[in-house]
Amino acid sequence: MMIRVVGCWLFSFLFVFGVRAQTVFHTSDIEHFFQAFDSVQSTSNKERQIGFVQQLYIDRGGVGIQYALNNSVEGGKPASAKHWVDYIQNNKDYLIRIRPYFANLPAQMNILEPKFKYFKEQYPSFKDGNVYFVIGLGMFGGRPEGTNLFIGCEVMANDRPDWAVSIVLHEYVHTLQKKSFNALLAHCLNEGAADFVAELINQKKLIESYPNGYISFGEKNEQAVWSAFKKFIASNQKGVFYDWLYGMKGRNLNGTQMRDLGYYMGYKICKAYYEKAIDKKQAIKEIIELDVSDDEKARTFLIQSGYAAKTDRKFIQAFKFEKIVPPNSGIKLIQYGHRFENDVVVFHFDLPKGMNENEVDSVTIAGSFNAWNPKNTSHVMTKLGNGKYTFRMPVKELKEKYYEYKFVINGDNWQAVPEFAKNSQNGNLTLVLGNSNSR
Structure with missing residues (x-):
């Protein structure tokens, strides 16, 4: 009924x-x-x-x-x-x-x-x-x-x-998957499985559902994405995803800053597993019910998928899961995006090099203090000239101790967190009240 x-x-x-x-x-x-x-x-x-x-x-x-x-x-x-x-x-x-x-x-x-x-x-x-x-x-x-x-x-x-x-x-x-709280590869497989199965059931390519998104970028730059992913695939740190998942910053590949590329890698691995399978319904079941409760199970699924090229198979079979430390770029880390002046937070932003100031209608601040709304008119920055913008916010308006935020140009151009920003978490800039290191 x-x-x-x-x-x-x-x-x-x-x-x-x-x-x-x-x-x-x-x-x-x-x-x-x-x-x-x-x-x-x-x-x-x-x-x-x-x-x-x-x-x-x-x-x-x-x-x-x-x-x-x-x-x-x-x-x-x-x-x-x-x-x-x-x-x-x-x-x-x-x-x-x-x-x-x-x-x-x-x-x-x-x-x-x-x-x-x-x-x-x-x-x-x-x-x-x-x-x-x-x-x-x-x-x-x-x-x-x-x-x-x-x-x-x-x-x-x-x-x-x-x-x-x-x-x-x-x-x-x-809702149908086994929960996993493991590291990068396991999380990519879980998210990629959800993407791939959703595409199968919807009977519409994800590249059509999300034009100009991570799937489209991945299909055009697959080898570059895979080469970069291999550098982090061995990470066994839970919750440390290096902007492959769940972050606003994303990865910079081939001159483009792109989010959610971990979803793309998981999607491609699951798709390879499905295409290799003779019994497609059984393959769907195995992808949905994939158990990646430990990292070795995630490795086993990757091997079984046949996604990796022959030249990568020895690497896939032999790498050791461990803490991965991103290469030291030699860049001095500094606080970025705001400073404190008495009881006021002063936000400051410079337009990226090469961006014409005449093409900028507005620069706003979106963060956890305004529900991440990039078009909130109460958080529009003041133009100072020479590509510089500022915004003053009384500390008394901030009720929590910790916030995350980003700068947004023209309401939809979210600015990546610079590599030299030490106040960074989850691909966002962080604002901590009552922290002497921030003042």
């Missing part, structure tokens, strides 16, 4: 879509958020604004909202209605801009229904669950928890008409 619950609202779409009354897509929290958003705009009274968010968004939510409450604030603290009011006020223009992206969610859910059916046909061990679409505070995009999947739409939504399809398919694969 198909369960469909009809909700009538500004986008007029069905807010629960079921796959044979099993896997269910929950979208009603998006409706509730924008009802709260509109109500917040109707008054300047902060208490009334908080009440609107509480009543119209939080109180009407279920599992998805509960997850957002518990996973949207740094330090593990629970979020509150006030957090969303502050987020709305700081990101009003951005939320207005992305609002139309949700109008076609019903069409996307209708696309996903037969794809999940096809998923079950290709992978009989498929486990049904729930997919919750919510508006968080910019802290998560796609998060699997057991057989539940949570999509932070303020992070993931974009102007592609099928933006939710490929995202849900990739992230849902993670």
Whole structure:
């Protein structure tokens, strides 16, 4: 029996879509958020604004909202209605801009229904669950928890008409995988498996879903990516990914700074494994259920995939997993991006060499203090001339001790962290309050 619950609202779409009354897509929290958003705009009274968010968004939510409450604030603290009011006020223009992206969610859910059916046909061990679409505070995009999947739409939504399809398919694969907290190769295989299986089930090439992204770059520069990856493949440090995964900085290859190349390497290895297999359904099962709980199992899968060329096989079989120290470039590390002047943080940025100042409409600061919104008008830097920009932020506006941030040109050109920046983590610049070394 198909369960469909009809909700009538500004986008007029069905807010629960079921796959044979099993896997269910929950979208009603998006409706509730924008009802709260509109109500917040109707008054300047902060208490009334908080009440609107509480009543119209939080109180009407279920599992998805509960997850957002518990996973949207740094330090593990629970979020509150006030957090969303502050987020709305700081990101009003951005939320207005992305609002139309949700109008076609019903069409996307209708696309996903037969794809999940096809998923079950290709992978009989498929486990049904729930997919919750919510508006968080910019802290998560796609998060699997057991057989539940949570999509932070303020992070993931974009102007592609099928933006939710490929995202849900990739992230849902993670709900079916064995968790791994190992180092680089294992993580690349897990992410690459999710990419490759999502492509198979979607029956649409990833290079089409993400034009000009890491897949496109990888296909044009595969040998360069693989050669660079081999220098780090032996890393056995958990959580140390050298910008191959999960970082904004990415890797600089062939003159281009590109993120997520670890996803590409995992994708290519899994694809090679699948193409080599005679029984394709069995190959899908083995890719999804890949056990990389230790590094040697990850090595074994790489060897079995046949991805590496004959000239690399001895290297793949013989390298030792150990701590990898990136080559010392000889560059003196300095604090970059900000300084402290009494009770003010002064951010400073110089345009990259060769960039024409006349081509720059704006330079903004996006970070964990403003939900990583590069178009937040309250964090636009002041132009000083000669390619220099500055922005002053009172320390009293910063409630946490630790923040990460980046500079963004014209709203979408995220600037890589320079190699000489010592205040760097996760591919971002770091700002630490109360640290004497920062002053």
